[in-house]
Amino acid sequence: ASARINIRFNPLHDSAKMAAWVRSVAARHAGDFSLEVRVTGEAFLTQPGAFTALVAEAVSEITGRRPELSTTGGTSDARFIKDLCPVAEFGTTGKTAHMVDERVKVEDLLLLTRCYEAIVKRFLCQDDASGAER
Known part of the structure; x- marks a missing residue:
């Protein structure tokens, strides 16, 4: 057997x-x-620090709400790249996630896109030594 x-x-x-x-x-x-x-x-857990603060600030700037640092999303594909770069998962949630007819509201997707853009801009514009924006 x-x-x-x-x-x-x-x-x-x-x-x-x-x-x-x-x-x-x-x-x-x-x-x-x-x-x-x-x-x-x-398994891994991204510890709160400069990167998670950067993500939270960018999301707050776009949405007006501070995101909650949580592991309630379950198993993360970020485990495959966590040793190569900073990781944090941020995205939409919903009752249809990972189902056959998974769907998301277009306005939620557009808001998420703006958040990602703000995160990338902050990350690429920071000073390597201090983490401060340039």
């Missing part, structure tokens, strides 16, 4: 610890087994 499992974990764990835990559970209950582990990305 064989089984495939997908374990999503938070930054309190890492793939090595998760694999060791699965191995120990399998050893207690499965008898003779083999285990192949394939990790597609480690």
Whole structure:
């Protein structure tokens, strides 16, 4: 018999610890087994700092509301690039997200585009040494 499992974990764990835990559970209950582990990305959490402040300020400037720093969005594709550049996920939400007929209001998409533009402008116009705008 064989089984495939997908374990999503938070930054309190890492793939090595998760694999060791699965191995120990399998050893207690499965008898003779083999285990192949394939990790597609480690869990991470972007700590509040200059980059998250830059994003929050840009979003606030466009929307008039300060965004909440949260992990309620679930598993993030940003895990694939987090070691290459600063990451923060920001986008629309809705009941149809990731569904067959996913949809978003055009005005929400236009507002989101303005936010992205403000984020990119702030990021590209900051002074490398101090983080201040040039």
